[in-house]
Amino acid sequence: MxxxxxxxxxxxxxxxxxxxxxxxxxxxxxxxxxxxxxxxxxxxxxxxxxxxxxxxxxxxxxxxxxxxLPYRYADYRTMTESRFLVVLAGVTDVGNIGAVVRTAYALGADGLIAAGVKQIASEGAIRASAGAMFDLPVAVVPNLLDLLNELKLAGFTLYGAGMEGTPIQEAQIEPKRVLVLGSEGAGIPRRAMEKMDEVVSVEMVRPFDSLNVSAAAAILIYRMMHA
The missing domain is CATH 3.30.1330.30 (Ribosomal protein L30/S12)
Structure with missing residues (x-):
């Protein structure tokens, strides 16, 4: 590679x-x-x-x-003892994936799971992550709903990012948590959103559709790390 x-x-x-x-x-x-x-x-x-x-x-x-050497993705099951995971639901853009990996690593998340996709173009994601993918465990799981069920069974509280959610600074953040972010435009799929324990949002000062997923991830991860 x-x-x-x-x-x-x-x-x-x-x-x-x-x-x-x-x-x-x-x-x-x-x-x-x-x-x-x-x-x-x-x-x-x-x-x-x-x-x-x-x-x-x-x-x-x-x-x-x-x-x-070819990039070795982690087995998500090895992450279930972690305290803070980030899940990307249906995000396919390698620039966004890499940017979120870089942010998650820098701000202290324990791992990232790309769910609802079969594969990632590793070279592009690695470059966008500035190499952070070599230090942060990253897994790929095709079935998003099964993954969310397993994470809940492992004791994680699921927080989904959504425009109509509780402002992140007001949310009660549990010690063992997962932040789920959807693709730009589509967001988190409806059936997956129904599995969230809480929906959280970035409060906007000016009216605007949404933030880039990597920008939203940076704000939400930082707030959740310092809750």
Whole structure:
């Protein structure tokens, strides 16, 4: 699997060098940076700009690409002893998924589950997460309703994000909790929303439809972590 971009490659070099199989460079590096690359004792290949663009599928690789082991998704059952999980219900945009992973990791959630989808384009989500997907457990569960039932049986309180919910600053947040966020536009499916213990919202100062799911996630996760 190819990931690209200076930030992600340097993140992997510093935190997860065991995942790197080879490093591909499409630019000359400063002496210190090249020395850091060589210290890893991984195969290093020079590639031209055309090949680098092809490997990055047209993305902005900044001259840095890493060939890494395939991403290993977590088994959601290993997360049931956690205190705070984030569930994305039917969210398919890898930019949003990655951004929520990054926020969830930075703000202290214990794991993220992408539910109601069969798979995620790992490379795009990893890049959008700035590498946080390598440190935060992420699972994929196709059946959203079954997942919610299992989480309730495991003792979690389910909080669904919705426009008509209780303002998050007024909600009573239980210690073992799950925040469920739906896709932009569609939101959380009706049958899934019926399983929520409470619906919470971000109170708007000005009239507007909704926030981007990653922006809403940041506000709600922060509030729930500091309730």
């Amino acid at each position: 190819i990931v690209y971009g200076k930030q992600i490659c340097k993140f992997l070099m510093a935190r997860h060098p065991e995942l790197i199989q080879r490093i591909l460079l499409a630019k000359e590096l400063p002496k210190k940076e090249f020395g850091d690359v060589m210290k890893l004792r991984k195969p290093v290949e020079r590639v031209d700009g055309k090949k680098a663009q092809a490997l990055a599928r047209g993305g902005n690789h900044q001259g840095w690409l890493c060939d890494v």
